[in-house]
Amino acid sequence: MSQSYNRGLVEDFGRWREFSAGMWAWIFHKFTGWMLIGYLFTHIAVLSSALTGPDAYTGTIQGLESLFLIRVLEVGLLAVAVFHILNGLRLLMVDLGIGLESQDRSFYASLVITGAITVASVPTFLQGVGI
């Protein structure tokens, strides 16, 4: 066989501008999935403070909730979870073979709904905390 040349970025993420809806859905689904796994560990860590006693737990939670950064991260967590749920439903439909011809529109719909829910949640999440 003849020699061949590795075209590098042409063949991988360097083409991101040309990705279509289905590809973005896949990338976002992977990304949000990993974020949720990451959150699971911090979630367990925070809950584990209850092992030392109720006061430690309350202290940890109140300490964290008084931080502006944590509130912002909570908004992010909601966005990630909502998108993962909605796109998960979309993938369920795809697996069942329902509406495959409108898979791109359902991806855009999940993005829009995620955005709307995230924006609507901001006042609740940022209640009573200053920068």
Added chain:
Amino acid sequence: MSTQQESVESEPEEPESQEVPEDQEMSGLASPQQERLQRKQAALEERERAESDHDMDDDRVHLKVFRYDPEVEGKQEPRFDDFHVPFERGMTVLDALIYARDEFDSSLTFRHSCRQAICGSDAFFINGRQRLGCKTQIADLDQPVRVEPLPHQEAVKDLVVEMEHFYDQMHAVEPYFQDEETPDASELDEQRQSRENREKVKMSTRCIWCGACMSSCNIAAGDNEYLGPAAINKAYRFAMDDREDEEIKEHRLRILEQEHGVWRCQTQFSCTEVCPKDIPLTEHIQELKREAVKKNLKFW
């Protein structure tokens, strides 16, 4: 970094400002905002000039073609060659390439045969997407038209890629009719298919083996053993054909449900997007997944 860049940018302006210091202030170079506006204005003029230039030779198509040849010393380092081909109405990318080869550079190498989207030899990566050269109108594309060999396949020379692996995968699904019991020739000289069944496999029979789907699939790119959309579609065409026995269908599903079979598909829809024959590849793969599950699911 940014301050360095600014000083470099302002250097060429310095001689000007030394000559006419008042003028500089008058023309409004004082604030950064005005400076930005002026740069924007200059860029706009530049663009307008470029556009009027473009109008002048509007009848020429600008092609950027990937060139590479390991056997020629000057072409071992891949590069893009520019060709300016006279535009004709109805011109396809393949027409333009043929013109460039015949008139400008006879060493330009690419596969083509029927020129009417039947043989499947001229799938290229045109403007960042897998398309058939003979089925893509130049008029529909942004210029310059970038033509590259299919990604995820080894470039052998210019636009020619190694297709051996693709053909291996196509053959791996046994793409031929196999039935133990052929009806007796005396009573039936044709093996008839019902109209409904024909409709079901119709789209899947249209595959022309161009390899565009395989090239667009980034699962196939990462997993060389994955059968790929084209091969699975081929398997679908036979597995869904009623004229084959149940046993053979099961045999086909056994091939498909292996580790590198249908379950590798992650429904990115890339193959469906690029297929020049509009085969709903993802749909077919999903249907085979369901068939594979149904075959193995037992509730007792």
